[in-house]
Amino acid sequence: MTITIISLLLLVSLVPNLTFTxxxxxxxxQEAKPHSRPYMVSVQLFGQNICAGFLISDRFVLTAAQCWHHNRKTLTVVVGAHDLRKCQHSKQFRVKCHITHPDFNSKTFENDIMLLKLERKVPLNNKIRPxxxxxxxxxxxxxxxxxxxxxxxxxxxxxxxxxxxxxxxxxxxxxxxxxxxxxxxxxxxxxxxxxxxxxxxxxxxxxxxxxxxxxxxxxxxxxxxxxxxxxxxxxxxxxxxxxxxxxxxxxx
CATH class of the missing domain: 2.40.10.10 (Trypsin-like serine proteases)
Structure with missing residues (x-):
């Protein structure tokens, strides 16, 4: 009986379970050195982090398409942040529009990639950089x-x-x-x-x-x-x- 239960548990563990991140x-x-990753972006809904993203220019953030698919509200992004509780060095930007890959499949997560165009350009410096x-x-x-x-x-x-x-x-x-x-x-x-x-x-x-x-x-x-x-x-x-x-x- 014990061997059967163990075998069943092993079998279940081998079945892929797809979960978006x-x-x-x-x-x-471990905690990153503050501002050692100046490209990192917190994608937020109502002031709460829901996804990460990263700057690839002074106007665009690259992230996953799933981050919009499940949250059809106005998103904001925070750049230059380390501790999200503190505003020092960080800046918040509204998302002007999102461009999801046209072949994104929300069930299989194929082509799960999206660009966020910000309402205005991000001022770049040593703490905020693509x-x-x-x-x-x-x-x-x-x-x-x-x-x-x-x-x-x-x-x-x-x-x-x-x-x-x-x-x-x-x-x-x-x-x-x-x-x-x-x-x-x-x-x-x-x-x-x-x-x-x-x-x-x-x-x-x-x-x-x-x-x-x-x-x-x-x-x-x-x-x-x-x-x-x-x-x-x-x-x-x-x-x-x-x-x-x-x-x-x-x-x-």
Whole structure:
């Protein structure tokens, strides 16, 4: 009887459970050095962090399409923030319009990427600055060391963090990601990563950063465990969308 129960539990654990990471803080992370990630943006609804995002120019924020799909109200973004309880150095901007990828699928999270155009330009300085994007079609090898950051939950049902947290992670090869996630994982448009920490509830839309480049947008994870070895966190592959991004924001 005991063996049967254990076998059933193992079988259940192997079934992929798709959960988007919006409304997800960094699990197993540590507090970032204040303003060491000047591109980070808190996407907010009624003054509360619902997603992360990142500046790619002085007028545009890149994030996940799911962040708008479930919140059809006026969003604001906060740039230059470290501790969301404090206004020092941070600035709030209203979103003028959102541009969701035309092929976004809210059920499978394919093409889960969105641009937010702000009502006015962001004044750039050493605490507020865009991050570079990869080249179109650029590939990043398995085991490349990367990092994630956000203000989401500390664990799946845990408290949120007012201070920006960060964690180290590494890219997992496509074959492994496909084996783990099955049909949910589409290599041409996704990357997955696993490491010392990972994106959790409230970190959706945040960047997977490798070196000084944003290579992914946090989109989904294991439903029950924010940083799962069995089901690594999945990110939209930005290099597949560079032409679409450039067509909207221009070559800035």
């Amino acid at each position: 919006a409304h997800v803080s960094i699990v197993d992370g 991050i570079s994007l990869p080249k179109y079609g650029e590939r990043f090898k398995a085991d490349t060391l990367c990092s994630v950051a956000g203000w989401g939950r500390l664990w799946t049902d845990g408290p949120v963090s007012d201070r920006l947290l960060e964690a180290k992670t590494a890219i997992v090869n496509d074959a492994e990601c496909k084996l783990r996630w099955g049909y949910h994982y589409v290599p041409s448009m996704m990357i997955c990563a696993y490491g010392h920490g990972g994106s959790c509830n409230g970190d959706g839309g945040g960047p997977l950063v490798c070196g000084n480049t944003a290579v992914g947008v946090a989109v989904f994870r294991d439903r029950y465990l924010c940083n799962s070895r069995l089901l690594p966190n999945v990110y939209t592959k930005i290099s597949a969308y560079v032409p679409w991004i450039r067509s909207i924001i221009g070559n800035v």
